[in-house]
Amino acid sequence: MGIRSFGKRLTADNLEIDSERLCERFKEYDFVNIADSQSRTRTKLAGEIKRMRIKPRSGIPAVELVINDGTGEATVIFSGRRNIPGVDHGKCIMVDGVPHRDGGRVVILNPAYTLLG
């Protein structure tokens, strides 16, 4: 590690450190990077669950996950559910679905999913 990168490590904020960690973690899988995902194309994306949101809408709940693979974030929405067993903060998940862009976000609705642990 050179002095420069050492200096960078000291000044980089937690977000950058976390991105590096995630890139390292998902290198072994052969999934599409979230940053490179194509809209309206069936894609397999993976990431660590960073945030979860419960959104009650006129009585029908929905769970929104935000996953991050170090290259970017994607929002995964499972409608009609309040809770998915095994899906928790910090867990890794692979989703297989059709992403689309909503504002600046990558959104996938009701994909098939596999828990990676």
Next chain:
Amino acid sequence: MVISPSALKRFLIGKPIASSEDAHHRLSKKIALPVFASDAISSTAYATEEILIVFLSLAAVGMTAFDNLVPISILVVLLLAIVVSSYRQTIYAYPKGGGSYVVSRENLGRSPSLVAGASMLVDYILTVAVSVSAGVAAIVSAFENMLPYRVELCVGFIVLVTLANLRGIKESGALFAPPTYLYVVSLASLIIVGLYKVYFQDLGPIDHSDAYAQELLSGQKTLTIFFFLKAFSSGAVALTGIEAVADGVPAFEKPEAKNASKTLMWMAVILGTSFFGLSVLAQEIQPLKDHEGEIKITVLAQMAEQVYGGRNIFFYITQFATFGILILAANTAYADFPRLSSIIAKDNYLPRQLMNRGDRLVFSNGIIFLGVAAGMLVIAFGGIVNALIPLYAVGVFTGFTLSQFGMLVRHRKLKEPGWQLRAFFSGVGALTTFFVAGIVVVVKFTDGAWIPAVIIPTMMAIFLAVNRHYTRVRSFLQIEEGYIAPRRTHTVIVLVGSVNKGVLQAVKYAESLRPDRLLALSVVGSPEEKMKLGDDWAKYGMTAELETLTDDFRNLTDTILMHINRIDDEDSDDIITVVIPEFVTAIRSQWLHNQSALAIKARLLYRKNTVVTSVPIVIE
């Protein structure tokens, strides 16, 4: 019983006075003289001594010192006459009060007025420091066992005067008149009795038999022009404080200008004669004083002891009168400094807090600042008058110069009948005082005159910086033609720890804000916690979206701020309200709660487009 801070304040300062009770009483000449003249007249207590120190200790001219005392005092009296004649015109020209700052602001423009303002402020601080030090010197001359406590006494008196002014004693004549008149009478009696005894009863000089006195008097050097000027500039401190009358014209009974002018003349006469008389007396009695402070007793005390034949009642009266008038002189600065700083603050060159009036209708912040600054000076210079004198007088003479130059410009502009003669007087005054200010800076530069020479420009820089800031803020807040406040997207974020009564209230409150988007944000520690939160959220029928996240790096404040930033980025040009439910308990247990809420609030305080709202949950 616990004494609360407010009770302590009430005890020290007194009960508050309503603004409407700000009675403005006018002063008659008899009362105005002691009120405004105490500062100027009090300088006779140390001016002669300062001249002697230069001659005896620095120039080491020995006995020749006493021959040069009278010529110097004649020069000082002449200077006094010039300055006073110029100030008479200021009084007529500015019946609303014409301090150097106002006169130079009206006639010379911004930079000169700031120089004048800074000089005068510095000088008021020094007036307090010098006067209190000299007053304490008078006391310790009479009671020599108090000598080791000189600095403590000085600081103590500064605290007392500061407190008295915070209570608002103002310029009450009943308090000022007796000590000032007592001092004038005791000086007159000292001079008259002294000169009578010298000329008709052959009273000789003080006994100079001890070794140190012999050493002081053994100086054989010839007097150089440098030391002569140095002695003159020390003597010129006698003029400090004569601008007070011109500053305070509105306080006089009608006709203000005429009464003020008469009072000024009386003051000049008293100051001039007593200073001259003391110099003549000192020439005969030959008191000694040195630079290092080996001789502890003031020149005035030495002369009083010799004239009255020992330490009798007359000696003590003289000492106490001296002390009294010097404390009053310090008190005068307490009236002038806050007033001037409030005027400068009004012109946006000093923080607006200096315009605030306290419980007792006085400019509290200015008073406190003055007290602290003077106290630090006294401590730094050990309460020794001689050490403070070189700092003094620079500001006064700068102020005089600018004020009189301002008058000269005014005469040239207005061209009132007979203006040439008046302009001539102002011009001579400006030139002379400028010359004196120059002398003071040059001959005493290394002794300490460099300090005001550095501080005054620094203060000007501060004035300008403060002004720049206020101007920028004002122009930013200015409403332009056709400006309409924009309607912004409103996002409300409620910070949630766990679901409890307080949080339910906070969410209800957040809903009442009718936001475009309502979001509850919670940092959870474990999946179980998250589960419970989600279940409770459903159980109590909450309809707001609930976002959970983990604190990966165990820094709650940073995590929450980061997510607030992210939510803010989702909408451009929106306004965010962060609602924080906070428990309010008795003060003694308050520290058990809200530590993180406090940190988050502190960080959000200066965030753009962010409103922070605490919903207090009072626990009874």
